[in-house]
Amino acid sequence: MTTVLKLGGSVVTAKDSPETVATERLERAAEAVGAAHGRDATAADPDADIDPADLVVVHGGGSFGHPAAERHGVTTSAGTRDAAAVREVHGAMRALNRTVVGALAAADVPAVQVAPLSTGFRVEERFHQPADAVAALLAEGFVPVLHGDVVATAGAGATVVSGDELVTALAEGLDADRVGLCSDVPGVLDADGTVIDRIERFEDAADALGESEATDVTGGMAAKVRTLLALDTPASVFDLDGLPAFLTGRSPGTRIASDGRVP
């Protein structure tokens, strides 16, 4: 069973403080992954029904990637041919990726970094992430750790690829069984601030879907819900408190799957 897990930029960074890692939250997330993967998940939870071996981690940009991208006017649709801009945005994301991989490694997760700038590309709005290398790393027992990045974009230089787009491309390319997005909210919230249990159509949450409160060049929760509804794989949106439950096969927070496929 293959699981694709995104650690949102709002989890691993302080989104309102430039290039600031949220160390305590990152360590909590790494420990949860280590408990479910690096150590024996069934020992932690005998009812766990996941194969902890096949886990891909993606993380967002938070206060590393988004401010750098905004400085250069680069988004998922607005590209740049300025190599210095590409180096700056990519460099910010690589710095964050080194810290995330380091925290996972400290929790006994066999984490290895994979850079979308070197492996993915975008043509006519669609992002392509060849899954072969990621699948080969999984087959050898590694946990690939990818991240939002800048990628070559046909006719536009380079654009931002969001972690959510990476999750989609990897879930499809690896035929993943489960997708989880860990963010700084317990799920997708309705207008009253209550967690919506299931979303099968965008209209189920449209009136409550706003932007992120911090700098965000990739569309925030509204874009996230749209992205996940387009997936064949059922997905869950939850916060750090829900991460251990997700990693042991449960569905915390909001479950998102179109046309009745919500688990």
Ligand SMILES: Nc1ncnc2c1ncn2[C@@H]1O[C@H](COP(=O)(O)OP(=O)(O)OP(=O)(O)O)[C@@H](O)[C@H]1O
């Ligand atoms: N209806 C909603 N329910 C929950 N969060 C919402 C809603 N509308 C807007 N938001 C905002 O969306 C944010 C989460 O989306 P965001 O894209 O910032 O998450 P992330 O994946 O952690 O970040 P990044 O994209 O940097 O990885 C929340 O912090 C909240 O401010």
Ligand SMILES: C=C(C)CCOP(=O)(O)O
């Ligand atoms: C802004 C950059 C480079 C990454 C965006 O990824 P996200 O934070 O998952 O939206």
